[in-house]
Amino acid sequence: MSDAPDHSPTLAALSISDRLGQAMPYILIPVLVVLGFLAIGSTSSWLTLTVSGLAMGMMIFLMASGLTLVFGLMDIINFGHGAFISVGAFVGVSVLMAMGGWTTAPSLPLNLIAVLLAILAATLVTGILGWGFERVIVRPVYGQHLHQILVTVGGLIVIEQMIHVIWGPHEIFLTRPETFQGAITYWGAALEKFRLLAVVLGLIVFVTMRLVLRRTKIGLIVRAGVQNGEMVQALGYRLRLVFVGVFIAGSALAGLGGVMWGLYQEVITAGMGEEMMILVFIVVIIGGLGSVEGAFIGALLVGLTQNYIAFLEPKLALISNIGLMAVILMWRPQGMMPVVKAK
Amino acid sequence: MSDDILTLKGVYTDIAQYHILADLDLNVPRGGVTMLLGRNGVGKTTTLRTIMGLWAAKKGQITLDGTDLTALPTSDRARLGIGYVPEDMGIFTDLTVAENMILAAAGGGLDAKRMEWIFGAFPALRTFWTSEAGNLSGGQKQMLAIARAMAEERQLYLIDEPTKGLAPAIVSTMAGALRDLKKQGASILLVEQNFAVAKALGDTAAVMDDGRVIWTGEMAELANDADLQERLMGLSMETL
Numbered sequence: 001m002s003d004a005p006d007h008s009p010t011l012a013a014l015s016i017s018d019r020l021g022q023a024m025p026y027i028l029i030p031v032l033v034v035l036g037f038l039a040i041g042s043t044s045s046w047l048t049l050t051v052s053g054l055a056m057g058m059m060i061f062l063m064a065s066g067l068t069l070v071f072g073l074m075d076i077i078n079f080g081h082g083a084f085i086s087v088g089a090f091v092g093v094s095v096l097m098a099m100g101g102w103t104t105a106p107s108l109p110l111n112l113i114a115v116l117l118a119i120l121a122a123t124l125v126t127g128i129l130g131w132g133f134e135r136v137i138v139r140p141v142y143g144q145h146l147h148q149i150l151v152t153v154g155g156l157i158v159i160e161q162m163i164h165v166i167w168g169p170h171e172i173f174l175t176r177p178e179t180f181q182g183a184i185t186y187w188g189a190a191l192e193k194f195r196l197l198a199v200v201l202g203l204i205v206f207v208t209m210r211l212v213l214r215r216t217k218i219g220l221i222v223r224a225g226v227q228n229g230e231m232v233q234a235l236g237y238r239l240r241l242v243f244v245g246v247f248i249a250g251s252a253l254a255g256l257g258g259v260m261w262g263l264y265q266e267v268i269t270a271g272m273g274e275e276m277m278i279l280v281f282i283v284v285i286i287g288g289l290g291s292v293e294g295a296f297i298g299a300l301l302v303g304l305t306q307n308y309i310a311f312l313e314p315k316l317a318l319i320s321n322i323g324l325m326a327v328i329l330m331w332r333p334q335g336m337m338p339v340v341k342a343k
Numbered sequence: 344m345s346d347d348i349l350t351l352k353g354v355y356t357d358i359a360q361y362h363i364l365a366d367l368d369l370n371v372p373r374g375g376v377t378m379l380l381g382r383n384g385v386g387k388t389t390t391l392r393t394i395m396g397l398w399a400a401k402k403g404q405i406t407l408d409g410t411d412l413t414a415l416p417t418s419d420r421a422r423l424g425i426g427y428v429p430e431d432m433g434i435f436t437d438l439t440v441a442e443n444m445i446l447a448a449a450g451g452g453l454d455a456k457r458m459e460w461i462f463g464a465f466p467a468l469r470t471f472w473t474s475e476a477g478n479l480s481g482g483q484k485q486m487l488a489i490a491r492a493m494a495e496e497r498q499l500y501l502i503d504e505p506t507k508g509l510a511p512a513i514v515s516t517m518a519g520a521l522r523d524l525k526k527q528g529a530s531i532l533l534v535e536q537n538f539a540v541a542k543a544l545g546d547t548a549a550v551m552d553d554g555r556v557i558w559t560g561e562m563a564e565l566a567n568d569a570d571l572q573e574r575l576m577g578l579s580m581e582t583l
């Protein structure tokens with residue numbers, strides 16, 4: 001046998017259409033924004049709707065990001081994810097109400113601290129709840145999809161009932177902290193302050209997640225695990241532990257999304273998380289299972305579409321997102337940026 | 344301590360309701376290459392996956408250098424020093440070549456000297472260090488799979504058909520790297536259908552049929568006995 005020949009390696013250069021295909025999902029957002037502008041005509045309405053759509057998208061992204069990773073890593077369908085949204089909202093709102101003066105004072109720092117404390121409490125409680133949920137409800141049904149659906153829906157119902165027991169059976173109305181009420185006017189468009197806050201927060205979370213996933217070893221393990229969990233274990237990593245960590249983080253992010261959504265709607269109910277799950281699942285599916293970036297883009301598309309359509313053709317608002325999903329799945333049946341191999 | 348780095352005793356493995364391995368005994372001597380041979384579908388891949396704990400052995404015992412692996416999860420077996428190259432290579436296609444290698448060195452960072460050795464065997468990996476592994480050619484992916492197993496010093500290498508579907512030039516690159524690994528005193532359990540490669544690398548051989556090992560002996564003895572090959576594998580290896 002001869003020595004290794006010095007074969008010249010070839011790596012098919014990415015063709016222009018490949019590159020375009022990879023960037024396409026990102027391009028969709030500006031395209032949609034421009035289309036919205038053309039259809040709406042009025043700059044101020046368009047700006048208001050765009051900010052509102054982005055804010056809504058960011059909040060949905062918070063709720064969806066954990067779910068897509070959980071699905072990608074362990075092939076778990078968790079219908080109970082909505083429970084963390086509701087619990088996060090109730091815990092966060094309770095904390096805000098308990099702080100009374102800090103939220104009614106017209107002081108940005110005090111209001112901000114109040115909101116951050118509410119977020120801290122909500123994510124802490126939902127993170128711990130997620131840890132328990134994984135141990136008690138999810139772990140016994142690995143690899144059994146039908147059981148997962150039944151058992152996680154059961155968990156959802158139990159947690160919703162617990163909310164009724166602790167916080168009473170009625171919805172709770174609230175007012176946002178003083179500084180986050182009202183709007184600023186820009187180019188003649190009214191931009192609600194709270195929506196701007198939601199956009200900033202969503203961006204921070206997305207950029208942080210991306211950094212963790214791309215720049216740290218644990219992120220590397222998560223990304224590899226989404227693709228091929230067996231091989232990650234065969235290289236010596238305890239995927240179970242990683243998964244539990246991701247489940248906890250995903251639950252906490254859902255809790256964060258819940259607080260933000262509660263403050264946005266200024267009313268919270270035990271069923272609010274369950275109601276959001278339709279949009280969350282749409283986002284996870286069109287984004288591509290297992291893809292945080294896909295979920296981010298998908299969430300923004302859903303938020304923008306819903307707001308534009310509600311303005312242009314209110315009758316179509318309810319079905320606009322189903323329509324969006326249908327169009328995207330016709331284009332890419334695996335979602336925009338699938339990570340999980342088709343099974 | 345015996346001279347065997349790995350022993351399997353009376354191992355049974357089921358996949359779903361199918362009995363795949365039945366009463367399998369196998370010894371892998373310390374240092375050198377043991378060939379695991381047999382017709383398609385006799386359970387070679389299943390044997391390697393059972394050693395890694397990717398399938399659970401229903402019965403029997405697996406020991407690595409005196410440590411009972413049977414109850415350990417896959418990750419612990421890997422940490423004890425098993426480098427595994429699966430039949431489908433198990434490349435993380437969305438990660439770069441570098442990221443694949445970093446993950447493979449689970450015990451710490453990549454060692455510069457070892458990397459020089461790996462780059463020497465597989466220059467393509469240096470060229471495409473920062474490229475997505477999914478864009479590599481089939482042969483380059485196989486090199487990466489083997490390089491990952493070599494990323495750290497291992498007690499034992501489990502390598503499943505490293506030359507499958509490769510062009511002859513790349514087959515010899517692969518064989519060269521494995522011979523190099525062997526020269527350094529590594530213990531290797533190798534599944535290989537390419538007769539020339541098997542003959543050149545193998546010290547001992549174990550032939551499987553229907554989920555158990557039916558013959559063990561010197562590779563040279565098997566390689567030079569066409570009748571024996573015919574009897575054990577249903578055809579002479581020259582024709583493979």
Ligand SMILES: Nc1ncnc2c1ncn2[C@@H]1O[C@H](COP(=O)(O)OP(=O)(O)OP(=O)(O)O)[C@@H](O)[C@H]1O
Nearest residue numbers: 358359361363381382383384385386387388389390
């Ligand atoms: N996931 C699975 N589900 C059901 N049966 C399986 C599965 N994987 C393998 N088998 C069966 O187990 C038997 C042994 O398969 P295995 O892959 O171990 O054979 P092999 O010796 O590696 O074959 P080859 O030379 O073709 O790679 C085969 O009959 C195969 O059909």
Ligand SMILES: [Mg+2]
Nearest residue numbers: 387388389430
């Ligand atoms: Mg095989």
